[in-house]
Amino acid sequence: MNEALGYVHGLVGWAFSLAEAYDVPSLIGAGVFFLFAGLALLFACGVVFLRNVVHSALSLTATFICVACLYLSIDADFMGAVQILVYGGAVAVLIVMAIMLTRRDDMAHSNPSRGLWQHAGAAVVSGLFLLGMAAVAVLSPFQSAPQPLGDAAPGLADLMLSHYVLPFEVAAVLLLIAMIGAILLAKGAEES
Amino acid sequence: MDILNMMMGQGVVSTLADQLHNLFMLLFDNAVVAGFLMKCVGIGAILGIISVAAIVFTYGERKVCAFMQVRIGPNRVGGRFGLLQPIADMLKLMSKEDIIPQGCDRVVWALGPMLLFVPTALIYAFFPFDNGVALADVNVGIFLMLAISSQAVLPFLISGYASNSKYAFIGGMRTVAQMLSYEAPMVFSLLGVVMLSGSMRMSDIVNAQSEQLWFILMQPIAFVVFVISATAETNRVPFDLVEGEAEIVAGPFAEYSGMRWALFFLAEYANLLSVSILTTVFFLGGWNGPFLPGVVWFGLKVLAMVFVFMWFRWTFPRTRIDQMLAFSWKILLPLALVNVLFTGVGIYARQWM
Amino acid sequence: MGEYGGLGLFFLVALIFPVSALIPAFLLQPRQPTKEKRIPYECGVDTVGKTYVQYRVGYFLYALVFIVFDVETVFLYPWAVRFGHLGLFALIEMFIFIAILAVGLGYAWKKGALSWK
Numbered sequence: 001m002n003e004a005l006g007y008v009h010g011l012v013g014w015a016f017s018l019a020e021a022y023d024v025p026s027l028i029g030a031g032v033f034f035l036f037a038g039l040a041l042l043f044a045c046g047v048v049f050l051r052n053v054v055h056s057a058l059s060l061t062a063t064f065i066c067v068a069c070l071y072l073s074i075d076a077d078f079m080g081a082v083q084i085l086v087y088g089g090a091v092a093v094l095i096v097m098a099i100m101l102t103r104r105d106d107m108a109h110s111n112p113s114r115g116l117w118q119h120a121g122a123a124v125v126s127g128l129f130l131l132g133m134a135a136v137a138v139l140s141p142f143q144s145a146p147q148p149l150g151d152a153a154p155g156l157a158d159l160m161l162s163h164y165v166l167p168f169e170v171a172a173v174l175l176l177i178a179m180i181g182a183i184l185l186a187k188g189a190e191e192s
Numbered sequence: 193m194d195i196l197n198m199m200m201g202q203g204v205v206s207t208l209a210d211q212l213h214n215l216f217m218l219l220f221d222n223a224v225v226a227g228f229l230m231k232c233v234g235i236g237a238i239l240g241i242i243s244v245a246a247i248v249f250t251y252g253e254r255k256v257c258a259f260m261q262v263r264i265g266p267n268r269v270g271g272r273f274g275l276l277q278p279i280a281d282m283l284k285l286m287s288k289e290d291i292i293p294q295g296c297d298r299v300v301w302a303l304g305p306m307l308l309f310v311p312t313a314l315i316y317a318f319f320p321f322d323n324g325v326a327l328a329d330v331n332v333g334i335f336l337m338l339a340i341s342s343q344a345v346l347p348f349l350i351s352g353y354a355s356n357s358k359y360a361f362i363g364g365m366r367t368v369a370q371m372l373s374y375e376a377p378m379v380f381s382l383l384g385v386v387m388l389s390g391s392m393r394m395s396d397i398v399n400a401q402s403e404q405l406w407f408i409l410m411q412p413i414a415f416v417v418f419v420i421s422a423t424a425e426t427n428r429v430p431f432d433l434v435e436g437e438a439e440i441v442a443g444p445f446a447e448y449s450g451m452r453w454a455l456f457f458l459a460e461y462a463n464l465l466s467v468s469i470l471t472t473v474f475f476l477g478g479w480n481g482p483f484l485p486g487v488v489w490f491g492l493k494v495l496a497m498v499f500v501f502m503w504f505r506w507t508f509p510r511t512r513i514d515q516m517l518a519f520s521w522k523i524l525l526p527l528a529l530v531n532v533l534f535t536g537v538g539i540y541a542r543q544w545m
Numbered sequence: 546m547g548e549y550g551g552l553g554l555f556f557l558v559a560l561i562f563p564v565s566a567l568i569p570a571f572l573l574q575p576r577q578p579t580k581e582k583r584i585p586y587e588c589g590v591d592t593v594g595k596t597y598v599q600y601r602v603g604y605f606l607y608a609l610v611f612i613v614f615d616v617e618t619v620f621l622y623p624w625a626v627r628f629g630h631l632g633l634f635a636l637i638e639m640f641i642f643i644a645i646l647a648v649g650l651g652y653a654w655k656k657g658a659l660s661w662k
Contacts, residue, residue, distance in 0.1 A: 392626055
């Protein structure tokens with residue numbers, strides 16, 4: 001019994017020392033990041049290339065969730081929760097409903113592929129955008145925090161209600177205007 | 193598992209968990225492996241709780257219904273009390289043909305019930321079943337929990353859309369209107385609880401109730417608003433407009449049969465359990481209580497809440513959709529907002545005195 | 546293995562669990578699809594016209610009003626956590642914030658966006 005236990009301990013210890021030697025923990029961290037980043041990109045491509053526009057919208061939702069998982073994987077938990085609540089829970093439903101609101105005969109081919117010129121144009125524009133983003137990513141002096149943020153929400157509250165009070169109240173006014181605008185537009189659609 | 197969690201844990205379940213962790217440490221002599229295995233045990237336990245709850249609640253609901261309607265209820269399969277009825281139901285559902293409706297959106301149609309299960313199960317990770325017993329007791333617990341539970345809307349909508357049936361489509365639309373409308377007052381009613389406990393961590397909220405009073409006494413308005421919106425969020429009578437058998441056949445589930453249909457009901461009963469747990473954690477003091485171990489108190493309170501929700505179901509008639517939506521936006525939401533203001537003034541006054 | 550690692554693991558398991566529930570049913574069930582069985586259920590009456598008729602804008606209006614309140618909660622929850630430490634100024638600030646949104650709710654109410662017609 002003790003021999004078997006010792007054997008298991010030895011095996012686990014050896015495996016972990018090997019893992020330490022090859023820096024597996026940080027590899028796993030990077031792996032999680034690239035997994036979710038890759039999935040987000042995959043679903044984003046789905047938004048563009050899927051034939052059915054409802055499928056595109058669902059793919060967009062999956063992209064939102066993957067981005068939220070990215071936030072959670074770097075312990076930015078409040079950001080992750082906001083992303084899930086606002087984008088995954090509300091915006092996604094709004095988009096899917098808006099699509100269903102439009103009148104069409106058949107959903108199956110509602111997101112048709114355009115001609116060659118549009119493809120070429122899209123490729124050029126996305127290439128330029130990618131270059132621009134890469135330049136920003138390389139040139140900006142990013143600094144990572146020395147340790148995880150921990151509980152971010154109270155700090156946010158302190159900043160929001162002391163230093164950033166004006167933007168905070170402006171945000172409220174902005175929300176109000178958005179709501180009034182949305183109601184005006186939707187009411188107009190209902191009456192016509 | 194967090195060392196902090198282990199040290200704080202004095203309840204029965206957390207002691208057991210410590211023992212198990214020690215066993216894993218003895219076996220593998222490695223904290224990472226032991227932690228991983230503990231997470232696996234926790235996940236298995238949660239899935240077990242959900243499955244058992246679904247089985248027990250289908251039976252319990254029929255018996256409660258029978259009791260309220262002065263009937264006997266299930267009494268054929270498995271002795272006088274029909275104890276094997278849920279097993280018979282499950283076997284029946286498993287052996288039913290899986291009918292795929294004509295002209296449906298196959299992939300999305302199949303994904304609907306499966307995706308519905310994910311948010312329903314995931315929120316169990318945040319529930320503190322006993323002192324120091326939660327799969328993920330994170331510091332934005334309540335907020336992340338609300339965010340994840342809001343994901344249940346879209347699966348309903350897409351199953352309604354993908355079924356290629358008018359009843360299912362109307363049901364999907366109703367789901368959105370109803371679940372979104374009642375999510376707003378639910379989220380706002382919990383603000384008062386967060387203000388009183390000063391933390392979004394679930395276990396802190398329970399601990400705050402052992403220091404102060406149970407929040408049902410300090411937040412009676414929030415309690416009422418929360419329980420009503422929770423009933424609506426779980427799509428149960430009197431707010432079961434989503435299914436509304438007499439109106440739209442079965443709403444989004446109309447075109448599902450066999451096990452796929454059972455998945456919807458697994459999610460529904462998991463939701464019933466989770467809103468009961470949430471009511472217990474936020475308003476009834478969680479695991480706090482004299483004499484008995486914490487987890488027993490927790491279980492008793494949760495079962496009492498489950499009974500209350502079943503009682504609602506067999507007492508109230510179904511509301512009309514216009515009444516129901518107006519009730520949420522014109523009564524519950526303003527009430528929840530007023531409750532936030534009252535709580536704010538109350539806390540400030542207490543500090544000032 | 547942090548809290549979110551456990552959550553991620555649970556996410557994977559929760560994705561697989563429904564599939565594992567469907568597999569035994571898939572093995573057990575009979576398969577006799579007939580044309581009549583597969584047509585959309587409408588109480589025995591043949592369905593008329595397209596399924597995806599345009600639904601009423603009313604459903605969409607609720608979603609629109611909801612999203613504003615959803616964003617508001619993002620601001621309110623951090624405030625609620627810090628409430629005990631922030632003092633009178635923050636209390637008044639937040640009252641103004643809620644009052645502005647209550648105006649929005651009142652507007653939606655008055656415009657009939659919240660009533661079902």
